[in-house]
Amino acid sequence: MKKNLIKPIVAAALFGIATQSALAADRGTPREARELFDQAVKFMEANTPEKAFAAFNDRKGRFVRKDMYVFVIDDKGVYHASGAAPEALVGLTVLNTTDAAGNPLFRQMIDSTRSAPEATVRYMWLNRVTNKVEPKVTYVHKVGDYVLGVGYSAPRASADDARGMLTRAVDLVKKDGAAKAAASFNDRQGAFVKDDLYVFMVNMDSGKFEAMGMNPALSDTDARGLHDAEGHALVAEMIDKLKSAEDATVEYVWRNPVTNRVEKKRSYVHRVGNSLVGVGHYIE
Known part of the structure; x- marks a missing residue:
């Protein structure tokens, strides 16, 4: 029974199923996401990976704001930090995970930072505030052996x-x-x-x-x-x-x-x- 529950629980955490507190939060703007991203990059560059991961995984800390959070993966696609759901995501391998449109977003993040230290990746993802699949824009930066990212939801009207x-x-x-x-x-x-x-x-x-x-x-x-x-x-x-x-x-x-x-x-x-x-x- 427990074994059968693992995949649904991880999937829910991975796609950010909204909680009551998240539903009450505001959307992060592109400017706010960029500010959080720049601060997170500076923090990780100035501290050990372990200290940075602990700070990013603190859901009540300064690196989780509105519907924005910091995540860090390594070049094998393993989560080391995620302000969205650290208890479920840290240690999870997501290299071959695709977005709602079938794009290998994490592989794209890793590949894009091999040719340049910083990149912007667009994909479809579930917004944990609105509980709807929306376009998302994420800034990613290579810090040592890790890729750090912060994104914002970019809703697109039909x-x-x-x-x-x-x-x-x-x-x-x-x-x-x-x-x-x-x-x-x-x-x-x-x-x-x-x-x-x-x-x-x-x-x-x-x-x-x-x-x-x-x-x-x-x-x-x-x-x-x-x-x-x-x-x-x-x-x-x-x-x-x-x-x-x-x-x-x-x-x-x-x-x-x-x-x-x-x-x-x-x-x-x-x-x-x-x-x-x-x-x-x-x-x-």
């Missing part, structure tokens, strides 16, 4: 998520008017900004932003003249398309506020009176 938010946004503009709706769209803590999903609204006559959930400071600034990293006049194209149609779709490249990387994006836009209302999603 096309359905984007279209659903757009429908709600359009309904709000029709109900409350553009000015009142714009205040809701610009509320970074409101219902129209979620992970990498947000609403933008442009006045089709002036070409200026009426709302921009990713950066409300852009409100009342020129949108029509904006170009993406490839020189694409994205907003001008959106406005042109909506002159002859109520809905349109435009693809371009734009900075993802979650990953802080320029990525391909597809936005759905809808004309409501004199306003262009749009929501987009990032594409891997």
